[in-house]
Amino acid sequence: MTRTPADPHSVPAELRPYLREVVHRTRSVCGSHLVSVIAVGSVALGDYRHGRSDTDVTVVVDTPLPRGTLTELAAALTHPALPCPAAGLELVVYDEGFAARPSGEAGYLLDLNTGPLLPGKVSLDPAQSPAFWYVIDRSVAHQAGRVLHGRPAREVIAEPARAEVLAALRASVREHSAGEGHLADNRVLNGCRSVRYCRTGRWQAKRRAAQAVAAAEERYRPLLTAAVHSYERPRTAATTLPATDVRAFLDWVAAQVDETADSERTGQAPGG
Structure with a gap:
């Protein structure tokens, strides 16, 4: 299995300690099931603006995790339990089987929004959310995602049609x-x-x-x-x-x- 360490200089300095802790807590909760943690959004596209941008993160695990594990992960990452220095954290968890195939569906296991300027959200049901945001984010992830832990984005996230x-x-x-x-x-x-x-x-x-x-x-x-x-x-x-x-x-x-x-x-x- 390919493992790619994150290049610390690929992440804005203001976010480095925070994203290291996001990875640490995600590894602690998901254990051996964790496949990848990938920065998407403005960090991936090289246009993060501190005080303005959210931090977008995609997590891929090798199996659908139990509801209790997903709830534990959300609790571990929710601001202010983990203070977010950006406007907000938008974190989405997918299982590897779903992420590896092109799809127009939302398909997530967990959708977490948290942070000082972002309305809070914890969803374990992709039917609760319009699919289009997730389709766009997976396309960005496939093209430009910056790996923070694990396998490269192109190996684990398919480009939607x-x-x-x-x-x-x-x-x-x-x-x-x-x-x-x-x-x-x-x-x-x-x-x-x-x-x-x-x-x-x-x-x-x-x-x-x-x-x-x-x-x-x-x-x-x-x-x-x-x-x-x-x-x-x-x-x-x-x-x-x-x-x-x-x-x-x-x-x-x-x-x-x-x-x-x-x-x-x-x-x-x-x-x-």
């Missing part, structure tokens, strides 16, 4: 269009990331994606510039963006995702 990822993007844009529970800058930058995935098949950091979209779409440049500037501030100091402009941009993003999905179903180039 592109059609499933596009469907997940469309669902995420719908949620961001509604706006509830999401900062405006994050809604806009996630939209940029969706457009870049449609055009390149690769995941980019939010700010890099916004720069690329702004360069190609002059009409949205002022909004995207404002969103990046807001994103560079702490979460509690995010600026207000014009609601009408945000909605118009996300409507355009939704159309881009739909056009990409339709063209790939019919075998035509977008716009053809």
Whole structure:
């Protein structure tokens, strides 16, 4: 079995002691069943911003763990029992059999959200949650996940089918269009990331994606510039963006995702 030690310099300095402790506590609870602990999200894509970003972690175990073990793991990692220095920790546990196959389902064993700026959540039932977040996160993990312990992400997490990822993007844009529970800058930058995935098949950091979209779409440049500037501030100091402009941009993003999905179903180039 391949074991890859984490490169400490691949993790932001502000998170290193915390993520070492996350790995330690996860190993203590899961024991020999632990396969991998993988950083995803902004850490994986190289755009973590302290005071703004969550810390996203994917855990893979070799068998579905008992409910009691999963509850114990959640308790061991929940803020403030383990103080989270980031805005929050979003940790998802999968069993190896599920993670190794492409899927459009949520499929998790445990979904834990905790931290100083993140509403708490402990779910052991994937039917409780929309699947699209998990599909997107597994795609990011497969492409860019940074191993903190165990086997590399590409060995243990399958890339979901592109059609499933596009469907997940469309669902995420719908949620961001509604706006509830999401900062405006994050809604806009996630939209940029969706457009870049449609055009390149690769995941980019939010700010890099916004720069690329702004360069190609002059009409949205002022909004995207404002969103990046807001994103560079702490979460509690995010600026207000014009609601009408945000909605118009996300409507355009939704159309881009739909056009990409339709063209790939019919075998035509977008716009053809």
